[in-house]
Amino acid sequence: MADTLQPPPYRVIPIIPALKPGAMGQVRSFVANEKIQTNIGFPGRLVDDWKERALERMGQLLGQYRSLRVFMDACVHCGACSDKCHYFLGTQDPKNMPVARQDLLRSVYRRYFTLAGKYFPKLVGARDLTKEVLDEWYTYFNQCSECRRCSVFCPYGIDTAEITMAAREILDSVGYGQKYTNEIIGKVHSIGNNLGLPGPALEDTLLGLEEDVKEDTGVDVRFPVDVQGAEVLLITPSADFFAEPHIDSLIGYAKVFHASGISWTLSTKASEAGNFGMFIGNYEQLRKIALRIREAALELGVKRIIVGECGHAWRVAYSFWNTLTGIGAGAHDPYALQLQHQLDARYKQPTHICEFTWDLIQRQALQFNREANDAYVVTFHDSCNVARGSRMGDYAGGQFDIPRHIIRAVANKFVEMDAATIREKTFCCGGGGGLLTDDLIELRVKGALPRMEALKQVADEQGVNFMATICAICKAQFSKVLPYYQFDRRVVGGVHQLVSNAIVLGRPE
Template sequence: MADFKTPELTGAVTTPKITPGASRHIKQFIAKPELMEKVGFPPQKASDWKEQFIRKMGEVLKKYKSVKVFLDICVRCGACTDKCHYYLGTGDPRNMPVYRQELMRTVYRKYFTTGGKLFGGLAAAREISDELLDEWWVYFYQCSECRRCSVYCPYGIDTAEITMAAREIMDSIGMGSKYNLEIVHKAETIGNNLGMNPDALKSTWEFVEEEIEEKTGVRAKLPVDVEGADVLLATPSADFFAEPHIYSLEGYAKVFHQAGISWTLSTHASEGGNFGMFIGNYNHMKTINKRIWDAARDLKVKRVIAGECGHAWRAMYAFSNTLNGPFDFLQHKSPQHICEFTLDLIKKGALKLDKSANDEFTVTYHDSCNVARASSMGNTPGDQFTIPRELINAVCNKFVEMDPNTTGERTFCCGGGGGVLTDEVVEIRVKGAMPRMQEYKKIKDSHGANFFALICAICKAQFTKVFPYYGIEMEEVGGVHQLISNALVMGAKEGV
């Protein structure tokens, strides 16, 4: 399939030997000048890019406590070194979180610390250079901002914060990621990452309605731009395009239908995801997020619910109140996750479920990084782990857990998060998925797991892509609401 070797599934995640430069060649495409200008960045590197670079870095250091403090206080204890899935998959030392950060720290020392200014190389301070910038380009796009390193760090240092800052600095000198910026541009101008215009959306949603009707005999509607609906659903646009994403979309529609809840999709806010976050750009994140709240206001809904998407949930749960709040015009003043919402309905007895519909599956659940470590659900810390599991157990008879060292807050990233989900870097995606694949293979062999349940669009797309590299059928990837969809008994209106 490609000119690299897919890691072998040995049944254990082992720490690799250090192999300098092992993933140095894996690079994202640089955005063309036209695209850069469209999203408000300089078209390309100018002759004075180094001054711009340092100026921007100074600005970031003044704006973000995380970056400032983290750059200062790391003691290089090494606790993070074997926690990153990209290091485990490649052995490239630059994928050890602390050594990835060192790319920024070395520049920080040179221009912003007394020691670095006085002692230079002895204080491990380096001037910014074309070569160093190229390393930034490579390795700050080999971080999926998954925060696993932060869990094990004695001070909670989060490489995601450093990566976001690095991408922001690179964007500001005219060096942006084609993949990420194309998506930012489409989300801001058309309204979703895919670039589906309202006509395309409407025809697709109608198609999904027909699909549901064909399968169940019941036409569960996917209402479009309905003013006065109770619920606005903001879900990743991948749910309107890809498999298995679409099956969860069917699931949401069926849940709403069966519970008798008036809901709507919005052609204006047709995206839950927010790539502004991945590039660490506050304004883009705000602009993209704003569409959801504008739509909520215009449609006069009572609450906003987020579909299955990890980073969208972080942006909505943790950031949107700051970015575009407060949401006093809503009855439910903060966005809810579809999993919270559905579980609540199930507990109220509003849905009739037939677990046996999923009997062909032995399900395991992969905690997505942004849900696990960057947001929460429910009322108590950790509910983001129990709620999806409760849901699965409510609709499936066979549920098995992967190694607890790789679930919950310790979960491994899928390998495609944080703006890494693009084909030109498929090698890092495949290798970065290795730790999770080891665990899935293990639970397949030991417990016959054959359904890999997810609540993240990126995870779904990433695993669908990499499963075949590891000799596993892509059909084993699915959504939690896909399972719910399977088990939901349609028609028989009971409960609310």
């Protein structure tokens, strides 16, 4: 498949493509098997009374989530979002337009939960919930990366991510889950991380890294695990432990900690920042996965929690951890205060690794040899969940500036991509939201088109040969799809990979 799959051609002028109905109707992510489903508490296979149970679950969600309730009613089909989704731009399938994707669910909402849809279904586009509709939900709600780009442009702030999450939750509740995401959630519970790397293997890997860095730099940079009483607990995506180019950023974090002299540790129990519970919109899973971090922090007695380069993990950490687990500040309840009393209130909890590094740079606690990155003309790809679902620093938009400040501090050549494709308007890499699986490679390649176009432009015009990003999924996705667009897979890398290249660690010991 990888050999025959052709990426869509670059658009000469960025016109909105014509519709190709059904273009992606056959691209379906693998369905989870019985074992994967029951392992995380969902029905093993499609239940007999799926229709009743799906509608019942939908009703519950409408009562639990104001977002869903309001978003189901508020859409006027104005079309503002219709050309904003990277999957629509790359596939031309009209059901990948945000409004059309939402309408897959909204049509059923109207049929069963509104007067107009009960009595005049045809008039308002209401549909019975049939097996065909359920299949369509499965297909197209597994073609949304929950990147929220559409929500930036919607006059009512309708966020398709919320609707996709609700739809996936309904599908899971009737036994129709997606293999990739649900299998990974199982692994995080049984082993501690998404990649299924057991504790001893992790310790081995980290020892190996210490040797590598020693060989490279002559300096004893440590990669501590499960160190009781360390100042900082680092929670990072497990891909950082062995995937390329992720591992280079892990080395970067370790060097920054080393240079700062602040003690830190990883945790074998919470060796994963990622939280795929968000992708499937299941609050229980979201909470259960996040609770591992709380437990690890309490057990190790750390004062600060820092999160590595991972987009959706940072959204969960920044936006949801305080709610889910009390990691944060400003609580009045004993449950959250137990942890908040332990954490050092002088620091933001949790802190992004970029906030941490930038703070050290501002205090001139780090030294860099920028020429070490002179082989690169660098650009920065804003990761969707960081850009539109979180913040860094003290002001709105700090999440855009801080990584760029760091890049400018460690590299001499930095250029921006087209303004319509960065900051809050950034395009998803094409592999986020639980779609980073080989069974969706066609979708991933096509969905990367808008970003690849912007990259191609700066590569041609300004010689860009390195696209820095702060997301494990972005790194993995681009490593895979860049070659389809005639780029070297190593064009993508982490911000802390650049930091690692340039940081001066003092005299070798």
